[in-house]
Amino acid sequence: MTHEPRSPRPVTSLGHGAAPLPARGAGQRVLVAVHxxxxxxxxxxxxxLAGYRVGTAGSRTEVIARVARHRFDLVVIDVSPPDGNGFPVLRPQDADRPRVLLLIAHEALGSVVHRLGHGVDDYVTKPFRVAEVLARAHVLLRRGGPPRAEPPPGYADLTLDDVTCRARRGERVLDLTPAEYRLLRYLLANAEQVVTKEQICYHVWGEFRGDNAIEKLVSRLRRKVNQQQPALLHTRRGFGYWLGRL
Structure with a gap:
């Protein structure tokens, strides 16, 4: 069963003693397709509660039909709907299409990463934190204007190709594992900003991992990225890691 977008509820918390939710929305229409x-x-x-008008859909077919009938600013889609047909293809050339935020298991990222900027605008790995979905939605809707295909991510002579899932420094191809590629892409998306170990864990694996898992992963990636100068991958002790020039 589907529902039309409802007006934001005049409520500021999720229950007794809960912290107030930030007012991030301004009445934008969001379609949620989660089974x-x-x-x-x-x-x-x-x-x-965050200020959006929310509609729902239960399958890929319903998403396509609802987007065709109504204007939505954002569609949040679980990539494993019960009809088994995958997520809807919303054509990137359609100037009035909504932005698309995927909810996806980290092991399935390879099947959709090539669509980033070409029909898919961002993703959150499962299991996810609701706060992260809110943050991604806020960023996507804040940008304004019609979605457009983004160039391949890069910094200095470091570039990624999301079609082939390959990374290069200049002419040198970096031999990366899937986890290293996800980490590098996350660092590139947040270039010159420090990201915490917790943020990296949830982005790369969808869960927190101990036993120095992040240190080991960053160390392997650092050896490959920093093999030539200038060094681009750095540690901010006590805070996290960042990619950029010193």
Whole structure:
């Protein structure tokens, strides 16, 4: 069953003693297509509390039909809907298409990473934190203007090709594992900004991992990226890691 977008509820918290939710939305219309009932309810309610008008759809077919009939600013899509047909293809050349935020298991990233900037605008790995979905939605909707294809991510002579999932420094191809590629892409997306170990864990694996997992992963990636000068991958002790020039 589908629902039309509802006006944001005049509520500022999720319950007694809960911290107030930030007013991030301004009445933008968001379509939520998530098949798990519990996740669907949490996302829909939280987005409404954050100031968005929320509609819902239960399958790929319903998403396409609803987007065709109504104007939405953002579609949040679980890439494993019960009809088994994958996520809807919303053509990037359509100037009035909504922005698309995927909810995806980290092991399935390779199947959609080539669509980033070409019909898919961003993604959050599962299991996810609702706060991260809110933050990504806020960033996507804040940009304004029609979605457009983005150039391949890069910094200095370091570039990524999301079609082939390859990274280069100049002419040298970096032999990266899937986890190293996801980490490098995350660091490039946040170039010259420090990202924490927790942020990296949830982005790369979708969960927190101990036992120096992040240190080991960053160390392997650092050896490959910093093999030539200038060094681009750095540690900010006590804070996290960042990519950029010193």
């Amino acid at each position: 798990d009932p519990g996740t669907h309810e949490v996302l829909s309610t939280t987005l409404e």
